[in-house]
Amino acid sequence: MSSMSKTSNMSKTSNMSKTSNMSKTSNMSKTSNMSKTSNMSKTSNMSKTSNMSKTSNMSKTSNMSKTSSMSSTSSTSCSKSLCSDLFEGETFLKCEAGWEKHGGNCYYFSTSKSSWINSRRSCADHGSDLVKIDSREEQLFLQSRLRGLMVEDDDKFWIGLTDSVEEGRWFWVDGSPLDESFWSQNEPDDWKGENPAGEDCVRMGERGGSHDLTCWFDKACNVSLKSICEKPAAPGRPCV
Ligand SMILES: [Ca+2]
Numbered sequence: 001m002s003s004m005s006k007t008s009n010m011s012k013t014s015n016m017s018k019t020s021n022m023s024k025t026s027n028m029s030k031t032s033n034m035s036k037t038s039n040m041s042k043t044s045n046m047s048k049t050s051n052m053s054k055t056s057n058m059s060k061t062s063n064m065s066k067t068s069s070m071s072s073t074s075s076t077s078c079s080k081s082l083c084s085d086l087f088e089g090e091t092f093l094k095c096e097a098g099w100e101k102h103g104g105n106c107y108y109f110s111t112s113k114s115s116w117i118n119s120r121r122s123c124a125d126h127g128s129d130l131v132k133i134d135s136r137e138e139q140l141f142l143q144s145r146l147r148g149l150m151v152e153d154d155d156k157f158w159i160g161l162t163d164s165v166e167e168g169r170w171f172w173v174d175g176s177p178l179d180e181s182f183w184s185q186n187e188p189d190d191w192k193g194e195n196p197a198g199e200d201c202v203r204m205g206e207r208g209g210s211h212d213l214t215c216w217f218d219k220a221c222n223v224s225l226k227s228i229c230e231k232p233a234a235p236g237r238p239c240v
């Protein structure tokens, strides 16, 4: 707890916010010293700079509450250092536990298997929908994530794309038509060997990777598969 004593004494030094040392906060915020000092959490911006050790009279441990007033004087430093993983532009965006943030959206990779429509309902239960792939960048993100989640070649994931209204006309779950696509070779083929209704829903994933990110397959909608939900990340409060 030596760092505690160091930092607490720092709180007594008046011009903390002016010291350039304050800007070195990012590494320090992850140090174990931080986790030991739960009461310091409000003043965590104070507790990390190694250069604080230059301050004399470090031996005394003092009242932590004295540091709290310091935190308010340097809240900007606090936000950027402690919440940098949440910092996006000028807004703080958060995902719930179990969801993964990427590009301002939250993704849930469901490992329980169900039909396309029931997978979609499960997403809706969590305020989301099956994923809509808006860009090559999003496709790249998803494909690379799935490679680590697929336990076998056929272990693919439902996405929010269907031609169930009119054969061959593909729409996303938000009603927008398909623009850029990443069909695997010879897909979609509306194969009727598995279900006479053909294949009107889309699954994705290629365990071993795929050429140019092409790993979409149309599939009979009643088949039970894993799925990917997506929703916008929610604005959060910085550094609380
Ligand atoms: Ca999307």
Ligand SMILES: [Ca+2]
Pocket (backbone or CB within 6 Å): 163, 164, 167, 168, 190, 198, 199, 200, 201, 218
């Ligand atoms: Ca079809």
Ligand SMILES: [Ca+2]
Pocket (backbone or CB within 6 Å): 187, 188, 189, 190, 191, 199, 217, 218, 219
């Ligand atoms: Ca197919």
